[in-house]
Amino acid sequence: MLGDVVIDGVEVSEDADAPVDHVAVLLGKVAEGDRIAFAELYDMLSSRVFGLILRVLVDRSQSEEVLQEVFLEVWQSASRFVPNKGQGRSWLLTIAHRRAVDRVRSSQASSDRDIRAGFRNIEVPRDDVAESVELRLEGKRVVEALATLPEAQREALTLAYYGGYSQSEIAALVGAPLGTIKTRMRDGLTRLRNEMGVTA
Structure with missing residues (x-):
């Protein structure tokens, strides 16, 4: 019989065409402060998230910093994830991409300030x-x-x-x-x- 079941407070579809979103289930647990679920989520997705961030930033050390920022945000805002509005993995990757782009913009702004200062000393x-x-x-x-x-x-x-x-x-x-x-x-x-x- 098809329908919805609740696993640890997270509603999951039993529909055979809709596979269980394990990330969404873990996010539901993380929202309740479950540290074990958070560690499992990190182990499951950190390498994929890091790869996405690294593609945007290129710089490895900055990418590692942003990775930590992403999972800190996930820990703090997991309760904002709404399972019926999208996949848990996509939600997390969207956070990662936004953080990476923000870091690029921040670095670009810093670089722009340096360039503007340099323009005063050279003819461009x-x-x-x-x-x-x-x-x-x-x-x-x-x-x-x-x-x-x-x-x-x-x-x-x-x-x-x-x-x-x-x-x-x-x-x-x-x-x-x-x-x-x-x-x-x-x-x-x-x-x-x-x-x-x-x-x-």
């Missing part, structure tokens, strides 16, 4: 400055355009282009068929182009 051709500003503005436009997409499309594109995952890996991560991921990415890219006024 105006074309280089204009190109740098244009690239930065374009990046901001992409981030803003991504924010307008439906969550499923944004998640697929973010994991592919910022996380470096293949379509098959994304399908496994979010628990969706490969064809669905391909459709989400195609439709997402179309909407992204329209939002940015790019003609194909």
Whole structure:
């Protein structure tokens, strides 16, 4: 008989087509302060989360710092995860990606301050400055355009282009068929182009 069961306070579908989301179950326990569940969650996902962060940051030591920040946030905010709104793994990877991007922006801001200070001492051709500003503005436009997409499309594109995952890996991560991921990415890219006024 199909239906929902409750495992340690977390509702899990018994539907044969909907496999148990073990990460969601662990997050439910973590939300209640279960340290053993937290350790299990860390062991299960830390290497995947670290890989995602490292792809964004490149720098290993910074990636290790961000990894710790991600799991600290998971410990503190696991109660905010809503199982029926998405996969536990995707929720955690989204936190990791956001933290990594925040670190990139923070590092970029620091680098920009250093560059501005350096500009006072050297003569920089105006074309280089204009190109740098244009690239930065374009990046901001992409981030803003991504924010307008439906969550499923944004998640697929973010994991592919910022996380470096293949379509098959994304399908496994979010628990969706490969064809669905391909459709989400195609439709997402179309909407992204329209939002940015790019003609194909």
